[in-house]
Amino acid sequence: MSAPPPTTSAWRSHRLLLLLSLMYADNFIGRQIMAVMIEPIKREFGASDTAMGLISGLAFAGVYALLGLPAGRIADRVSRVRLLAVSGLMWCVATVLCGLAGSFGLLVLARMAVAVAEAPATPASLSIIADLYPPQRRSFAISCFTAAPTFAAIVALSVGAWMVGAWGWRNAFMVLALPVLPVAALLAFSVREPRRGIWDGGHTGPAVPPGMWSTLRELWACRPYRYLVLASAVTTLGANAYGMWNPTFLVRSHELSLQNAGLLAGLVGGTSAGVGMLFSGWLTDRLTHRSQRWHLRIPLIGHSIAVVSLAAYLLWPHATLLQAGSVAVPTAMLWCGLNGFFSVWWVAPSYSFITHLVAPGQRAVALAALTILTTLLGVGVGPLLIGAFSDGLQPWFGAESLRYALLFVCATTLVAMFAIRRVGGLLAAQPQGGLAVSGSTP
Numbered sequence: 001m002s003a004p005p006p007t008t009s010a011w012r013s014h015r016l017l018l019l020l021s022l023m024y025a026d027n028f029i030g031r032q033i034m035a036v037m038i039e040p041i042k043r044e045f046g047a048s049d050t051a052m053g054l055i056s057g058l059a060f061a062g063v064y065a066l067l068g069l070p071a072g073r074i075a076d077r078v079s080r081v082r083l084l085a086v087s088g089l090m091w092c093v094a095t096v097l098c099g100l101a102g103s104f105g106l107l108v109l110a111r112m113a114v115a116v117a118e119a120p121a122t123p124a125s126l127s128i129i130a131d132l133y134p135p136q137r138r139s140f141a142i143s144c145f146t147a148a149p150t151f152a153a154i155v156a157l158s159v160g161a162w163m164v165g166a167w168g169w170r171n172a173f174m175v176l177a178l179p180v181l182p183v184a185a186l187l188a189f190s191v192r193e194p195r196r197g198i199w200d201g202g203h204t205g206p207a208v209p210p211g212m213w214s215t216l217r218e219l220w221a222c223r224p225y226r227y228l229v230l231a232s233a234v235t236t237l238g239a240n241a242y243g244m245w246n247p248t249f250l251v252r253s254h255e256l257s258l259q260n261a262g263l264l265a266g267l268v269g270g271t272s273a274g275v276g277m278l279f280s281g282w283l284t285d286r287l288t289h290r291s292q293r294w295h296l297r298i299p300l301i302g303h304s305i306a307v308v309s310l311a312a313y314l315l316w317p318h319a320t321l322l323q324a325g326s327v328a329v330p331t332a333m334l335w336c337g338l339n340g341f342f343s344v345w346w347v348a349p350s351y352s353f354i355t356h357l358v359a360p361g362q363r364a365v366a367l368a369a370l371t372i373l374t375t376l377l378g379v380g381v382g383p384l385l386i387g388a389f390s391d392g393l394q395p396w397f398g399a400e401s402l403r404y405a406l407l408f409v410c411a412t413t414l415v416a417m418f419a420i421r422r423v424g425g426l427l428a429a430q431p432q433g434g435l436a437v438s439g440s441t442p
Contacts, residue, residue, distance in 0.1 A: 028149035072368025088184030090117035099173030143281020143348035197360035231419035238412030241382030272340035281348035302345020
């Protein structure tokens with residue numbers, strides 16, 4: 001296979017990766033900033049906590065999941081770059097409508113419209129990245145893309161909180177919509193669609209692609225793919241639940257103010273996770289040229305260290321490591337940073353491995369199915385489960401019930417490790433232990 005001209009192609013690839021990452025980051029700021037908008041929106045519309053939970057979680061996640069597969073199917077059929085440009089424009093309009101909503105019901109509908117616009121973003125972007133970079137450089141490129149939301153969350157919780165406080169939640173939505181407009185314009189008018197399967201011998205699948213459900217059935221018949229999706233979804237369930245409740249845990253068990261708890265959770269947990277995601281992508285590219293098994297070994301190493309450090313963080317007694325100005329930094333934050341660094345080691349190698357498992361013409365649907373499950377379990381189910389566990393444990397542990405409820409996240413990590421090991425066993429059972437192909441049933 002001949003490589004494209006190194007200088008020009010590399011520049012174009014990096015530029016497009018940057019545009020995709022910027023759009024992805026702004027999308028996630030739009031999700032995370034709702035955390036600092038809950039109180040002002042609730043006061044203005046007189047909404048209940050349950051209603052605010054609906055608008056910040058299920059209303060978005062339900063629509064996103066419902067449209068994920070059709071969006072992935074469209075991305076497998078049309079120009080992905082132009083699809084993302086349209087998606088970005090629709091996202092801007094829907095976000096502005098959130099700021100203009102005159103009632104709580106209209107705000108819910110506007111948030112659902114945001115989910116409609118955002119549905120094609122992840123599967124189309126990851127499918128493009130797989131065609132921008134050869135397999136030996138793909139994991140780090142994916143880690144650059146998937147690290148964007150991690151750093152975006154820090155921006156949303158810090159700058160977003162200031163913006164909402166200074167300008168109000170409506171104007172914050174308006175400002176949030178602006179950065180995507182130039183990205184969408186560049187995608188529409190100055191970026192060329194990369195050829196599908198360029199690093200896979202130019203293979204793009206059958207001349208007449210099968211229907212969406214036929215494609216999904218074929219993908220689901222690939223047992224390594226199925227277990228890898230299960231591992232990713234279960235990991236996200238625990239990770240999002242932990243991320244949602246971590247500031248509250250610091251308030252209850254380490255006696256921090258909510259402001260300081262959010263600051264520490266964002267800076268320590270978020271920064272370490274972002275760095276860990278980039279490092280794992282770089283490490284994967286360095287090791288997988290020796291053996292594709294490193295796509296599975298790196299997540300297993302990360303999970304092994306993360307589950308121990310998370311248990312230590314949750315069970316560490318209240319003690320102060322240092323005083324940073326007015327913020328008393330708990331000793332447990334050392335374990336929080338270690339967990340953040342290793343807990344994301346699964347992301348880049350797992351997403352990259354999926355691009356190896358399935359045909360180029362099915363990648364967007366394959367990644368859409370993964371995104372649907374991770375969104376439903378992570379955004380919709382995970383935080384709710386931890387809250388229920390905490391309530392159930394309260395008669396025994398009182399104010400410390402959340403500390404022990406969060407240990408459930410360790411259990412989800414162990415389940416994910418089992419599923420990843422199962423993938424390795426299935427691949428080892430194939431002739432020469434080769435990679436699975438779409439539709440294979442070892």
